[in-house]
Amino acid sequence: MDCVMTQLQITAFGGLSVLQLAPLLDKMPAEGEVRVRVCFAGVNPIDAKTRAGLSWAASQHKDALPWTPGFDAAGVVEQIGPGVTALQKGDRVCGMIGVPLRGGCYAESVIASEQELVKLDGVDLRQGAALPLAGLTAWQGLFEQGALQAGQRVLILAGAGGVGHLAVQFAHRAGAEVATTASHDNHGFLQRLGADLVVDYHQADWVAQIGQVDLVLDLMGGASAQAALACVKPNGRLVTVPTITAQQIKDAGAAADVNVVGMLVHPDRQQLAQMLALLRQGEVHTTVSGEFALADGALAHQSIEAGHVRGKILLRMPAADLVGA
Ligand SMILES: NC(=O)c1ccc[n+]([C@@H]2O[C@H](COP(=O)([O-])OP(=O)(O)OC[C@H]3O[C@@H](n4cnc5c(N)ncnc54)[C@H](OP(=O)(O)O)[C@@H]3O)[C@@H](O)[C@H]2O)c1
Known part of the structure; x- marks a missing residue:
C-alpha cells in the first residue's frame, strides 16, 4: 500500500514563504529506477534561485508547478525497479538527481535512475549528501572545462x-598551485584545505595580490569575475560557473582578449565514484556547516541566499534518525 510522507514544494515562485510542506505518495520505480528513502538532501543556490523564479529552470517549470526542489540526496534504497542490476534494497547511496530540471530531493523519498546513484560503501550519509552537485561542478569546471594540469x-x-571548498581540495590534490578569494574568517579554513594563497576580496587591491594564473574557476560571476579577467595569463582561461551572468563575462572576456567558457554541471557516475573514493580515503572532506529539518527549509534558503555559507548546508529527514545518522 502507498504510504504518505512529506515533501517541501512550491506552487508559485516567490520569497521564502512559498516553500510549503505537502504530502508525498510513494511512487513505484520504473525500469532502471530505484526509490531512495532520503536521510539528507543537499541545499544548493540553484534551489533558491529557481524558487524565486530567477533561473533558466524556473522558466521551464512555470507552467508545470508544483515543483519540489533539491538535486542532491543521500539515503537508503528501499524499492528496486525492473532491470536494476547494480543496486539492492538496503544499499546506502548518494547522487545528483533530476538535473537539470526535475529535482525532487527535498522529500522523504525520491525516485532516481540507477545511473544517478553511487553506493556510499562506508562514506557517511552527510558527506554523501554534501558531495554530488558541488563536487561534480568543481571537478568538471577544473578538469573538463578548465583542463587544469599539475x-x-x-x-x-x-x-x-x-x-569552492571542494575545488580547492581537488586542485591542490592534482598538483596545481591554488589561489583563492574569501573573507578573512575563512582564510585558516582554506589554508587547511590546501590553498597556497588566500586573498580577502574586500581589499581594494585583491586582483593585484593574486597575480597571474593559468585558470580562473569563477564561482561568483558579475563584477568579481570581470575583475579577475586581469589575472588570466595569455592563453589562459576563465571558466564562469554562475549561469545568470555568464554572457556578461563572456562579452567582457571577448573585449579583453581572454578565453571565457561557461558550463552546466552534468551527471557522471564515474566522476562521482572517484570523488567518493577520495572521501573514503580521507583525502578530501566535505564541510557541512548547517543542518535544518525539512520543515525549516525556508531557513536553509535564507542562509544560502545570504551568500556566506561555509561549505554546504543540508536538510535532515526523519529517516536519518532511523538509520542512526
Ligand atoms: N553552472 C552550473 O552548473 C552550476 C553548478 C553549481 C553551482 N553553480 C553556481 O555557482 C555559484 C557558486 O555555487 P556554490 O554552491 O559554491 O555557492 P555558495 O556555497 O552559496 O557560496 C557561498 C560562498 O561564497 C563566498 N562569497 C560570497 N561573496 C564573495 C565574493 N565577493 N568573493 C569571494 N567569495 C565570496 C562566501 O565566502 P565568504 O563568507 O568568505 O565571503 C561563501 O562561502 C552559484 O552562483 C551557483 O548557482 C552553477
Missing part, C-alpha cells in the same frame, strides 16, 4: 562555498 596556477573565486 604545476599550473589556478584562482578559485569564492573558495569557501559549496563548490
Whole structure:
C-alpha cells in the first residue's frame, strides 16, 4: 500500500514563504529506477534561485508547478525497479538527481535512475549528501572545462562555498598551485584545505595580490569575475560557473582578449565514484556547516541566499534518525 510522507514544494515562485510542506505518495520505480528513502538532501543556490523564479529552470517549470526542489540526496534504497542490476534494497547511496530540471530531493523519498546513484560503501550519509552537485561542478569546471594540469596556477573565486571548498581540495590534490578569494574568517579554513594563497576580496587591491594564473574557476560571476579577467595569463582561461551572468563575462572576456567558457554541471557516475573514493580515503572532506529539518527549509534558503555559507548546508529527514545518522 502507498504510504504518505512529506515533501517541501512550491506552487508559485516567490520569497521564502512559498516553500510549503505537502504530502508525498510513494511512487513505484520504473525500469532502471530505484526509490531512495532520503536521510539528507543537499541545499544548493540553484534551489533558491529557481524558487524565486530567477533561473533558466524556473522558466521551464512555470507552467508545470508544483515543483519540489533539491538535486542532491543521500539515503537508503528501499524499492528496486525492473532491470536494476547494480543496486539492492538496503544499499546506502548518494547522487545528483533530476538535473537539470526535475529535482525532487527535498522529500522523504525520491525516485532516481540507477545511473544517478553511487553506493556510499562506508562514506557517511552527510558527506554523501554534501558531495554530488558541488563536487561534480568543481571537478568538471577544473578538469573538463578548465583542463587544469599539475604545476599550473589556478584562482578559485569564492573558495569557501559549496563548490569552492571542494575545488580547492581537488586542485591542490592534482598538483596545481591554488589561489583563492574569501573573507578573512575563512582564510585558516582554506589554508587547511590546501590553498597556497588566500586573498580577502574586500581589499581594494585583491586582483593585484593574486597575480597571474593559468585558470580562473569563477564561482561568483558579475563584477568579481570581470575583475579577475586581469589575472588570466595569455592563453589562459576563465571558466564562469554562475549561469545568470555568464554572457556578461563572456562579452567582457571577448573585449579583453581572454578565453571565457561557461558550463552546466552534468551527471557522471564515474566522476562521482572517484570523488567518493577520495572521501573514503580521507583525502578530501566535505564541510557541512548547517543542518535544518525539512520543515525549516525556508531557513536553509535564507542562509544560502545570504551568500556566506561555509561549505554546504543540508536538510535532515526523519529517516536519518532511523538509520542512526
Ligand atoms: N553552472 C552550473 O552548473 C552550476 C553548478 C553549481 C553551482 N553553480 C553556481 O555557482 C555559484 C557558486 O555555487 P556554490 O554552491 O559554491 O555557492 P555558495 O556555497 O552559496 O557560496 C557561498 C560562498 O561564497 C563566498 N562569497 C560570497 N561573496 C564573495 C565574493 N565577493 N568573493 C569571494 N567569495 C565570496 C562566501 O565566502 P565568504 O563568507 O568568505 O565571503 C561563501 O562561502 C552559484 O552562483 C551557483 O548557482 C552553477
